[in-house]
Amino acid sequence: MLWRLWASSSGINHFQHGEESWALVTGASDGIGKSVCQAFAQKGFNVVLHGRNQEKLNGVKEELQAAWPDRKFEIVVADATQGSLASEVASAVKGKHVTILVNNAGYTSTLIEPLVAQDPDVLQRGVDIGCTWLTQLTRAMLPQLIENKPSAVVNIGSFVAAHPPPFLAVYAGTKGYTRAFSQALRTEMRLTGHKDVDIQYHESHSVATKANGSPVSTAAPDPDTMARSIVVAIGQRKGFIVPYWSHELTNWFLWIMPESWVQKMSGSILQTKRTDLKKAD
Numbered sequence: 001m002l003w004r005l006w007a008s009s010s011g012i013n014h015f016q017h018g019e020e021s022w023a024l025v026t027g028a029s030d031g032i033g034k035s036v037c038q039a040f041a042q043k044g045f046n047v048v049l050h051g052r053n054q055e056k057l058n059g060v061k062e063e064l065q066a067a068w069p070d071r072k073f074e075i076v077v078a079d080a081t082q083g084s085l086a087s088e089v090a091s092a093v094k095g096k097h098v099t100i101l102v103n104n105a106g107y108t109s110t111l112i113e114p115l116v117a118q119d120p121d122v123l124q125r126g127v128d129i130g131c132t133w134l135t136q137l138t139r140a141m142l143p144q145l146i147e148n149k150p151s152a153v154v155n156i157g158s159f160v161a162a163h164p165p166p167f168l169a170v171y172a173g174t175k176g177y178t179r180a181f182s183q184a185l186r187t188e189m190r191l192t193g194h195k196d197v198d199i200q201y202h203e204s205h206s207v208a209t210k211a212n213g214s215p216v217s218t219a220a221p222d223p224d225t226m227a228r229s230i231v232v233a234i235g236q237r238k239g240f241i242v243p244y245w246s247h248e249l250t251n252w253f254l255w256i257m258p259e260s261w262v263q264k265m266s267g268s269i270l271q272t273k274r275t276d277l278k279k280a281d
């Protein structure tokens with residue numbers, strides 16, 4: 001929390017060098033990803049927008065270009081359930097000076113159901129986006145990020161990695177993977193002489209995106225506010241960071257509580273939200 005006292009929004013400039021620097025943001029067509037693209041443009045980056053829906057991405061690109069006519073924006077379309085396409089994304093951006101990769105693509109689960117009630121294909125897609133895509137795209141982009149260092153990989157995580165709630169086992173599992181993957185890779189980069197490739201894990205609680213459905217509140221910032229916090233946090237160059245202040249307070253609260261209480265609490269909240277029981281009514 002104390003880092004906020006001296007955090008400067010210009011820390012991100014560390015990753016802005018060469019003639020022009022680019023950020024690649026996955027899941028850029030909506031929610032946090034779209035807002036992160038805006039925040040990067042505001043900070044002087046050109047942005048590659050990744051997503052699966054060309055039409056939606058065209059709309060976002062037009063919006064960004066109108067707001068920042070001096071920046072460049074490009075689109076790369078690839079379904080993040082298809083890990084084999086990650087190398088095509090990396091090839092598409094080769095030649096651009098990409099210094100930041102934000103692994104944001106994912107989903108805010110609207111299914112709150114026991115594993116046994118869930119469609120195995122839907123579960124698989126969750127794992128494909130949350131684990132396989134993140135892994136393969138990071139792998140495919142690392143040579144460019146090493147060449148373009150100082151550079152960063154920013155993985156958008158969730159508090160469910162540390163406090164996995166029932167009925168969201170796969171979502172929580174993918175975020176647990178993201179957290180462990182980020183930590184291991186950060187150390188690996190240091191041990192292999194690439195400490196200037198900064199691997200960061202950004203932990204989030206609720207953000208009032210359309211997918212999340214929560215109203216904006218102290219606990220759930222709007223995506224633009226969250227994105228500005230993420231950009232400030234990137235500049236701190238930490239392996240683990242909670243970008244938004246109220247999320248960090250909540251984290252502290254959860255850390256001091258016995259995990260059995262946290263599980264009990266989340267269990268009773270999520271029991272009342274079970275989508276399988278609502279469908280059965």
Ligand SMILES: NC(=O)c1ccc[n+]([C@@H]2O[C@H](COP(=O)([O-])OP(=O)(O)OC[C@H]3O[C@@H](n4cnc5c(N)ncnc54)[C@H](OP(=O)(O)O)[C@@H]3O)[C@@H](O)[C@H]2O)c1
Binds near residue numbers: 053209
């Ligand atoms: N919102 C929260 O409360 C919250 C809390 C903690 C962590 N997070 C994490 O933050 C990230 C963004 O969440 P969000 O709430 O902003 O979600 P969102 O509004 O649903 O946006 C998700 C983005 O990912 C894209 N995407 C989804 N599936 C894809 C696929 N198969 N291929 C390519 N792109 C795909 C979406 O594209 P379309 O526009 O085509 O759907 C969209 O651009 C996720 O990793 C989420 O787990 C969110």
